[in-house]
Amino acid sequence: MNVKSVEAVDTPQAPDEGLFGFLVDGIQMSLRSGDGPHFTYIIGNNGTGKSRQLARLAGYFGDRDDSAAHVIGCISNAVYDRFTLTNRGRIEYLGARTSGNAVFHAAIDRQLSKIILKGILRNKSVVRRLEQSLAMDFMFSIRVPESGKIDLQKLVDRRKLKNAPISSFLNRNEQIIVTGFFGKQVRFSSLSTVQATVLQKFLDLNPDVRIFIRRRDGMRVTIDFDQLSTGEQNRALTYAKVLAVAQEGALILIDEPEISLHLHWQMGFHERLRAIFGGLKRYHVVVATHSPVIISEGARVDSSDAAVVVLERDEGKEAPDLTFRYHKFGEISSHERLVLKDFNTATFRTISVDVEIAESVLDALEQPDAVQDIVDKLESMSGKLGVSDEDKENIQAALNVLRNHAPTMVVEENGQ
Template sequence: MSVGDFRLLYFKTVDDYGNKLEVDLLDDKKKYEGLLTTLIIGPNGTRKSTLLSLMTDVFRELDDLKALRRDRTPKVYFEMVYKINDNEYSVENNIKGIYFFCNKKQIYIEKLELPQRVLAVSYMVNDKFVFNKLDDKENGGKEIYRYLGVRQASNITFINTIVRNIIDRIIKNSSDQLFLKRLKIILEFLDIKGDLEICFEPKRRKNLFESGITNKDIKILTNRMSNQASFRSDKIKNFSENDLLEISNFINTTSNQRNLIATKNSVSLCYNINLHHFNENTNLIHDYPIIQKLISLDYILTPTLRFKSENQIFDFEGTSSGEKHFLFTMLSIASEIKNSSVIFMDEPELSLHPNWQIKYISCLKKIFKDYSSCHVIIATHSHFMLSDLEAFSSSIVSLRKKTDNSIDSILHDENTFGWSVEDILYNIFGVITTRNLFVAKEVDAILEKISKGEDLIEDDIKKLIYIKKNMNENDPLNGVLKIILGRFDK
C-alpha cells in the first residue's frame, strides 16, 4: 500500500427508511496544508455520531472485502469519494452491486487504495463505533480499523480500565522517542510537570518482593485459578513451565535489582519513565510481559501512574475527568496513528473546560504535526473549537434537520479563526443569544433602511422572523422585532 495525503471529500448514504444523508467534507478546489481537520456541527438529532459511525463502517468493511476476510458487500448503500495523493477514488454501493473507480475509471477492488489506518475515537460509554480488540489475533492485527474508545466489549465499560489503558500505552511506547515527544506536549497542555512513575503493588502478599516465592506456590495457584470460571483462566491455562520459572525468577531475583519503594502497607515495584532519554526505559519494557502475568495471577494489583515534581507526588487517579479524557484520547491516537490515516472523533470536548476547548485543535495539530498526510473528522457541539480553526488546514460542515426530517448539510467557506463566541454562535451555529452583538447589528441595519424610507426585501423579513423565532422572550430586542414585523402582518 502506498502512503500519501489522505483526504475524505464526500459521503452519501440512504437509511432503511429512504432518508438521504449527503455531506461534502472538503472543497475539492481548495488547497489544504498540514494536518487537516473537519468539524461537523449540528443540533441534536442531525445524526452526527451516526454519520461518523457509518463512515468508519464503510472503510472497515471495504478493508475486509479487499483482504478477503468477508465475501459479502457492505449492508448500507453509500457513495464515497476520497483522495490519496493525486488519485481520486470513489466507491458506490447500490442495489445493483458495489463499484470502484480511480480517477473516474472503473477498477477492481485489488487496485483500490485505502487509508493506512481508520481510528474511531470516543470517550463516551454509549458511542456508536464498532468495538474491536486491538490485540485480536484472529486476523493477525492486519485490519486498518482501530476502536479507541472506553468500552471493553460491545456494550461494557470499566472506569479502572481507562487508567490501565493509559498506562499500558505509555509502557509499550516508552522506547519510542517520537511517542515520548508527543507525551511531553500532552503533559504541557495539561500543565502537569515533573517525572512519570509507574508502580506495581503486591496484592496477595504485601511482602511479596521481600520474602520471595517458591515454584510450588505458583503451580498450586495456577492450577486453582485455571479451573475457575473467569476471564483470566484461559490465559493462565496457557502458562508453560518456562513461564512459571520466569515468574519465580522475576519475584526472587530481578525485582531486587529494580526500584522497590516502601509504603504504609507494602513494598511496591516502581519504574521511572524518562521522557528525554528513551533508552533508560528498557527495564520496564523488558519486565512488563512478566508483570502482566503476575497481574493475571493476582499477585500484584493493576499499576498506578504517579507524577513526581520537586514539591509533590500525586496519583493520576486524583486528576480531573477532563485530564483523564484528554490524556486517554491523545495517547490512544499517538499509539495507533500512521501516515495517511483518517481519524474520526466523536464529541472530544466532553469534560473539557472552555479554555481547553478553544486550544484543542491547535494542540491536536501540534502533537501530530508530523502527520500532515492525515485527515481528522470531528463531530462536536463546541462553538469554542471553531474559533481555533485555520482556514488553510480546516473545514466546517453544519447539519440541519429540515421540516420533512431529512438532513441538510452545508460546507462553510467562512474563516472562523479568531472569531468571538457570539459571532460563531450566530453565523455558524445559528444560535441567538441574549444581547448578541451581531444580532443587534442585523436589526440595526434593517431599522436604518426603515428610517430612510427604503423598502425591505424578502430576505430582510425572513431574517427578522428567524431572529425572533430563536430569541428569548425576555430579551428587550424582542419588542422591537414585534413592532417591525407587525407592520407586515397587516
C-alpha cells in the first residue's frame, strides 16, 4: 500500500477517524494509480474493531459517486460478520449469513454454485484457476425425484415463483437445458455460456443442488462438498468468493480467512490469493486477521506491495483510545519478530526477545539521542504475553546498562 503521503502514523490518532481516513486514502490512491496490486492486513486484539473497519470501508466506497472501486466484495465465512446483509450498487455481500444472523447450511452448495457461475460468466478461465489453486475439480448435481418424474414447478421454492408458472421464469428451451442436468454430475468448467446463464436463472428459484469435489490426487476420489472438513470448505468458499469479484478496480474485503485453516493453508494464503487474480494489476485487498502465519508467509513472497496496520488500545485507561501504527511487509524480519512486535506475544522459548534486547543496546550505542525511546521500548516488552522471568531479568539488565551509561554513550559517540 502506498502510504508515503501519510505522516506520523506511528503516533496516536484521533479515535477511529484517523485510522479510517488512513485506510481510505491508501485504497483510493492504489486503485487510481494502477501500479498494484496492493494488500493491507489489519490486526489487533478482539474488540479493537477490525471487522467494523471493513464494514465501514464497504459503505464508504459503495455509496460514493466518485469511488475508485468498481466492485466491493465483502467476504466472510463466519456465522457473524459486520457487513451489511445486502447487495447494492457496487457492493456484493459474500458472507455466510442468509437472513439476520442465521446460517442455513443447506444453502451453502447453492451459494457456492452461484458464485462459481458468476465467475464463469465473467471469464471462463476463473473456475479453472480455482480448481488449479485448490487441486480439486468442482461439479454439481440436481437430484431426480424418487418418482423419477421431473416437474420443475414442484422442484423449486414456490415462494420464489409467487404463484406464477415456471414458464414465466424459464422458457421452453431453458427448461430443456435444466432438465438435462438432472441425475448427472456436471463439471462447472464444462458448461457453455448459455448453459451457465440458464443454470444461474434456475438457481435463483432455490432448487436442491448439490456440489461434489473430485480431488486431483492419485485416486481422484469424488465426495460431497459437505463431507469436506470445515477447513477445506472455508478455503474453497473464500477463494471462490474472491474469484467472483476479481476484476480491475476491485476492492476485496476479507474477514478472518484463517477460520478452520490448517497451518499449511494459512502459510499459502497470500501467495494463492495473489495467484487467483492472475494478471490483474488494479485491485486492493484488505484482510482482517488474527493469523501471524498468513502475514509472515505473505511477507516472504511479497515484500513490496503489502502493509500491516496494527490496531491498539491503551487498556490502562478507563476509556481506552484506539491508536494504530503501520509498517510494510518488507520490514518483517521473521515470523517470531512479527509475533513479538505486532501481536505482543513471546512464543515458547523464542529467541526474538534476546535479539530485541541485543539490537536495542546496539541501537543505543549508535543513536545516543534515542536512548530514552529505546528504554521505553524495552520496558514495554516486559509486559508482553509470554515473556519469561528469565527474559524479564535480561531486559532489566539491559535497562540498567542503558540508564547507568547513557551519558557515557553520548561522550563516546562524540569521540571524547
